[in-house]
Amino acid sequence: MSNALRAVALSFHSEPLPESLQLMITCVSEVNRYSWLWSSDSGGAFYGKACGEYAPSTQTALQCFVTYGAEGSLKQKLEPFAKYCSLFARSQLTLEDYAVALENGTRFLQDGASVGHGQPLATPIAMPERTMLANLNYFHYIYYNFSAAFNFSLLINLAVAAAVLAAAAAKHSRANDKLTRLVRAKLLVPSVFGTAHHGETRSLPFYRVLLPTRGEAVLLAAFLALNLALACYNYPLVSTDLDTKAMFLLKCVANRTGGLSFGLIPLTVLLAGRNNTLQWLTGMPFSSMVFFHKWAARVMGFHALAHALLWFVYGIYGQPDPVASMFYDFAYWRWGIYAALACAALLLHAAHFIKARWYEIFLVLHVTLAFVFLVACLKHCAEFGWLGWIYLALGLWGSDRVLRLWRLFFRFGGYTHAYAHVISADDHIYKIVIPHVDLARFRFFPGCYAFLHVQSRRWFWQSHPFTLMRAGEGLEILLKAKKGMTRDLLRALPRDGAKLPLRLALEGPYGHEAPLQAYSNVLLVTSGAGIPGPMSYLQKLTLAPGHVRHFAFVWAVPAEDLLESMRDSLLAAADHVRAAAPTTHFEMRIHVTRPRRGAQRPAWVPAEFVISYGRPDVHNIVRRFCDAADGPIAVVSCANPALDDLVRRYVSEQIARSAHRVDYYDELQVW
Structure with missing residues (x-):
């Protein structure tokens, strides 16, 4: 079981590189930079010269490995060297063979500082200490950033989990002290600017967006700040003969951002799912999940495109082979480009104005590109690890599809x-x-x-x-x-x-059902075709009011035709109101906003419903209702975007000034 868990854990990042292997790579890399009086029949394999194909180069690598390796006996120092040569170079030499080679080579060592890299060598050399320490640092920090990317990805996901748990706890909280009211009224409930939330905001002459609530904006700001901080943290600059400082930094940032992008893929997929555990835990509407999905995808895309662009720049300036040859010679390079292109297309075509205007086309493209992106990521990292993130994302996606079919055909x-x-x-x-x-x-x-x-x-x-x-x-x-x-x-x-x-x-x-029966005062505000949700609450509360003592229902209806279509529901609600306990006061108002000329109250409308002609004064309705309340207040809104945003604004004002707890339940779904 422990081996299975270890295998699962390792699938989420690259295999950790022991210090001994980092030293081996450093020594072999430095050996290969020198010219030797010998040509390889094996095509110049990376480990060949160091693992026995040519005695002086092997003796040089051995001297390097023993000099800069961990403390211990000679046998303990040589064991990792022999293991790596056997594993990577298929060397048949034994530990004793390497010990003899080291002893023989020690007698002929030259000072590497006096030897140029272009000078043909036939004797072993001692690597310059300054060069070796710099190169060890170089490889240490190159591989450190793979580990950092995994650790920071875990940290980001744990921070998201902590935010979810905090939101889940807040969902059940009924605290109403002064500080709580201030935080909710100013930082959590209102729209981020004025009344712009569900209604589209024109940020540019040709570009419209949906703005978040302040609570969503606060969470987003924390998420962005954490990602930016972890993407920029701790990049020591190392200057070596292998790379300039700029190229070294570029490679480190590229490695880290690639890992960070993989760490965000499961979260991005989870937030897009209809069967969303996070939504169930927090009680947030699906529109909030879509908002966070967009931004998780954007941050993931930023990391991924930074990774791709930086490696592309390194391919041009930091290595001798042409970039085109990398594309044709290495599958991971090829699939990385495909993944980056799919990611860029996903981000560009997900702009709100495209989705709002051509939703069906957007949806097909979005699912197709997402699938291409995930497959390309699988191919890109097939040799490096990190596939656990992709498998987890595919598992979340697949389970959501299965649950959707279950709801469709069984439920x-x-x-x-x-x-x-x-x-x-x-x-x-x-x-x-x-x-x-x-x-x-x-x-x-x-x-x-x-x-x-x-x-x-x-x-x-x-x-x-x-x-x-x-x-x-x-x-x-x-x-x-x-x-x-x-x-x-x-x-x-x-x-x-x-x-x-x-x-x-x-x-x-x-969705979720607002726990209205737990409140003393309930206000429902709706308009037009948004009536089904509030009408369902009306039907339930007139039958079983629970703790409700004051109930108000406000419906802004554009014309009498829509009012007529709800006749049966309104008549049934009126019957239930008449039969309800006298301890509950019901106040039901219908506002016809575009009445016909000479319109009169329909004869069938029950006396329990007050009909007015013209737009409702939402500010006055919310303020008067909260002023008259004698206990906890719930306000539910499912109206057109403009009216819904007004209700949110006025409820936010009442949260700050009311002596009683005021909770707002937004039933409108816009994304």
Whole structure:
């Protein structure tokens, strides 16, 4: 078992080089730099001259190895030399043969300082001490950076694990002291700038981005700082005849950044997965996981491209062979270039404006390029180690795909019959109804979402996430058409509201349920087609309020058509409110933002719902609700991006000023 664990551990980095092997490489390298009165029949193998093919060069290597090796008897000093010669040069010489060669050579040693590298030699020499110590340092730090890359990769991943555990603990915390309120209100909950989070921000005239929350920005800043510090830490400059200081530094940085990039690949894959352990532990929305996936990928890509570019520069200026010959002669060089090109393509095509405009094309390219990148990494390091990181990443990717299929075909039951119909043609809103679902097996919960798969030659390979709403024995999805599949599906629907049969499957449920029953005061804010999640919470809390004593529901609806589509759910909620315990106060408001001319309150709307015409004053709604609260407060928002960001801003203000704990649950998913 211990051997198996050791083998697994070693697969995550290069085989550690013992000091004796570093000394062997140093001595052999220096021997090979001299000219000898002898030509090799073996094609000039690296270890040949040092391991017995020519006596003076072998005696020189032996003298070097014994002089600068570890303390011990002559036999103890020569044992590693004999082992390496047998292993690398297939030498048949014994330990006694090397001892005799050393003794004979000692009598004819010349001072290496007086011998030029171009002068043909027929006698052994003693290496200049200054040169040897410099070269030993050179090889020590070259190989040190492989070890440093592995150790620092572990440190980065452990730091991420610590952040996850801290976030998991914070998820269950109900602390509300002054410092906690200040940190949450100023550093964690608000958008990083103003109200820009879910709404796109134009950073350049042609480039739009999604900005993080301040909590996400703080974690990202710490992650970037740690990576930068570990990539730049401890590079002693060594000057030798082997390389200039600049070339030596370049090689060290290249080795370290290559290892750091491999160490981030599993984290990058894990953050992209739908079945994400980190999301389950922290309670963060999937949009946050996608944000961190992007940045883990960017940092990994920066390390990888730095590694590739620096080695390319070294290939041009630091070694005699042309770079083109390296490409044709060495598979690791060839596959390294392929991996670097795939990595660069992944980073460039993942720009937000490309993904937002051509999502389906982006997704196919992204998965294809990621697979090419991982295969190229496997080939690139086939001889060097480090493959444990790639195997781990492939394992995470494969397990996520298996779990997705399990959710699709076992949890949901595979493809089934459904239908779709238009709700509001002007607002591009329509509904998909799945009449019969095994809800016990599917395990629906309020706020959950699933990825929709439509059985069609055109759309079979696509899947898009939508929040679900329970309707009797089935499920409903409310969609607002944008681009791609949702727009094409809307175009296929009859405009008169007639039903279009579909065959579809749901991959889910995903997400988390906000623990609203544990709060005394709950405010739900939603708009338009974002109603399914909040409506599911409304249905549950009207049936089982738990600790809730004050409940407010605010829905900004663009037109009466959408209001009409929710008639059954609203009527059922009103019935439950009337039957609820008198200790819970329910306040339910609907704001019709674009009413028809002369519009009047629909007769069917229950008296429990107050209808207003015009946009809701979100600032006033949040402030008044928190001021009236007499205990812990939960605010849930699933609205359009602009409204959702406003709610976040105003809740952040209330976190700082309210005497009670205020928690914000953002149900909107944008990435």
